[in-house]
Amino acid sequence: MPELLDQIRAIVGEKNILSGDQLSGRSAGYWRGGDLQALALVRPATTEEVSRILVLCNEASQSVVAVGGATGLAEAHQTDETEIALSLERMTAIEPVDIGSRxxxxxxxxxxxxxxxxxxxxxxxxxxxxxxxxxxxxxxxxxxxxxxxxxxxxxxxxxxxxxxxxxxxxxxxxxxxxxxxxxxxxxxxxxxxxxxxxxxxxxxxxxxxxxxAPSSMGTALLCIPSWDALLKVLRKLDRAMGGGLVAFEALWRDFYEFNTSEHAEADKPLETETDYYVILETFEFGDDPDSSRLEDLLGTLIEDELVIDGLITKSEDERRRIWDIRESFEAETKLYDGSMSYDISLPQSDMENYTNRLKQAIAIRWPDGIVYTYGHVGDGNLHYSIVNIDWNAHEAVDGVVYELLKDYGGSISAEHGIGLEKKQWLGISRSEAEMNIMRGIKKTLDPKGILNPGKLFDMND
Ligand SMILES: Cc1cc2nc3c(=O)[nH]c(=O)nc-3n(C[C@H](O)[C@H](O)[C@H](O)COP(=O)(O)OP(=O)(O)OC[C@H]3O[C@@H](n4cnc5c(N)ncnc54)[C@H](O)[C@@H]3O)c2cc1C
Missing domain, CATH: 3.30.465.10 (Uridine Diphospho-n-acetylenolpyruvylglucosamine Reductase; domain 3)
Known part of the structure; x- marks a missing residue:
């Protein structure tokens, strides 16, 4: 291996290949933290350098894992001390926008x-x-x-x-x-x-x-009394905004309370207690955007008793504070050793029922466990952060989440991917015929299996 690393060093230069002690302080990723474990971290500057490195690694049957910002949630960017982490951090060029082709x-x-x-x-x-x-x-x-x-x-x-x-x-x-x-x-x-x-x-x-780009944007936080009302609000807004509804994020009461508690970064903009909160965003286009449209819509939804309270943000600062409730995981990372995170797809009409059954199933086996629920409901995608359960029970918790999903024909990953975390459950969402095609493609493009081996699926499964 030292010979291979020397050959790579000759391609990228001394300071763009780090190994051993040089990796200390280099984070393994946003969610797990700790130092990066790798045979070496290599930072090419051009596509040609990437190509020359892969030629060498392929000849040596050396595993290589491409690494971006290491923010992924499925441990797909994870490396061990036998693998090369190939970081694209020096390849950041952005060409001028092609306005004609957009x-x-x-x-x-x-x-x-x-x-x-x-x-x-x-x-x-x-x-x-x-x-x-x-x-x-x-x-x-x-x-x-x-x-x-x-x-x-x-x-x-x-x-x-x-x-x-x-x-x-x-x-x-x-x-x-x-x-x-x-x-x-x-x-x-x-x-x-x-x-x-x-x-x-x-x-x-x-x-x-x-x-x-939109000519104006509206952001609102709504308090909604029931799941049925939430789905009606989604449909009404989608129809009324004529394609201008760009985000519809649901937060269950437990998630809202926790992420606006004293441990969190976000403050609580509405004190009204209810089962569901929604953050929504709308875009308006054209020269004469109707800035009062969202306000009128909110008024109608309140009259129809589909929404019991709500606010529309008046500044970018307010807008950011609303989104912080959804996007900051400060409280979770401060209070719990680890958070088991899930992102599933299932029909919107089943989301409430599935979530209630999941919470019951977790409470029976892990009475101290807490399930925080939120997600991109507009896209049929829910997230769960399950905390306060010993990390060693992770696989058992996965089993509860995914086995239950079978009853709904759901997908075990809506957007975070499979990586290492979910590969043993892939069969729930993919047929054997599909798996055979995936293995065939992998074998054709990477016969020695050097690229991110063991992620997504195992060749021999
Ligand atoms: C706060 C937070 C919020 C998030 N919210 C969402 C969300 O709403 N929706 C969502 O979909 N995801 C979300 N994510 C996770 C999301 O998947 C990642 O942020 C992102 O897609 C991964 O980009 P990355 O550069 O960090 O890739 P990494 O984590 O470094 O890598 C992820 C995977 O991509 C591969 N990869 C990286 N670069 C390359 C490359 N150049 N060529 C080939 N393979 C490569 C890696 O090998 C690995 O398999 C969130 C993450 C965080 C931290």
Whole structure:
């Protein structure tokens, strides 16, 4: 191995390959923390360098894990001391926006927020938005097919990625960067890398789809008395806003209380106690946006007794404070050793029933366990943070969450991916025929299995 590392050093330069003590202080990731464990951390500067590194690693059957912002929730970026962590942190270039095509071409290490800002400078917007925006990378969001807060209007990364450049395990550079919305010329190569969690290639560049920026934006927090009312509110708003409803995030009462408690970063903007709270965001387009539309709608929803209290934010500061309730996990990380997090998809009409059954099942086996519930209800996606249970029971807790999901035909991962955490449960959401296709693709593109081995699925399962 020292010989391989010397060869890689010759490609990237002395200061871009770190190993041993040099890794101390380099975090393994946002959720687990601790120091990065790896044979070496390698930081290439160009696609050609990535290619040359992979040629060497493939010849040596050396495992390589692409790493972006290490914010992923499924341990898919995790490395051990035998693996090379290939960080794209030096490949952050953002090309000027192509205004005519409404696209932007970026290197895979570009940080999501920087891409959002580059689009905004041209009065356009990049539709992906999520809590990790300041640290997650475009490569990571493509590899995990990230969703976030605006899927209801703009779709997931799969819908926003128009082109991909990637390097295969043997060093081949695949450029599928046409950037066309319509391109019916056979198999969609770029889509293979979306959601593949770094198992098929290292993404080095992407062409991203941009949309017109709204001329105004409304953000509201609503207090809603029942699940039935919540679904009615969602439909009414979606219809009334004519496609302008961009976020609809539900917070169960326990989550709202906890994330606005004295342990949390966010304050409590509404004291009204109710079963459900919703953070919603609307966009208006055109030269003459109707700034009072959301206010009128809220009035009607209150009259119809679907909403019992609510507020519309008046400034960016207020808006940020509302979103902090949803996006800050400060209280969780302060009070609990670890949080078992889940992101499932299931029909909206089943969400209340499933959540109640899950809470009962957890309470029976772990009476001290707490289930915090929130999620992108508009997209059929719920999150659970289950805390106050010994970490050693993680697998048993997974079993309760996923076995129960079978009754609803749900998906074990709506957006965070499979990684190491969920691979033993993948069979709940994927048929044997689908698994065989996935294994076949992996075998063709990475016959030696050097790219992110053991993540997503095991070749021999
Ligand atoms: C506060 C917070 C809120 C979040 N909210 C959401 C949310 O609402 N919706 C959502 O979908 N996700 C959410 N996430 C998780 C989200 O999946 C990640 O933030 C993001 O998609 C991963 O990007 P990353 O650069 O951190 O990738 P990493 O975590 O570094 O890697 C994730 C996976 O991508 C692979 N990968 C990384 N870069 C490349 C590359 N260049 N080529 C090939 N493979 C690569 C890795 O090998 C790994 O398999 C949240 C995370 C945090 C911390």
């Amino acid at each position: 696209t932007i071409t970026v290197e895979a290490g570009a940080i999501l927020q920087n891409v959002q800002e580059a689009a905004a400078e041209e009065n356009l917007m990049f539709g992906l938005d999520l809590g990790a925006r300041a640290s997650c990378t475009i490569g990571g969001t493509i590899a995990t097919n990230a969703g976030g807060n605006r899927v209801i209007r703009y779709g997931m990364m799969r819908d926003l990625t128009l082109g991909v450049e990637a390097v295969l395990a043997d060093g081949t550079i695949v450029s599928s960067m046409s950037g066309f919305l319509k391109n019916n010329t056979g198999y969609d190569i770029r889509q293979m890398f979306v959601g593949a969690e770094g198992t098929l290639g290292v993404i080095t560049k992407a062409v991203l789809r941009l949309h017109e």
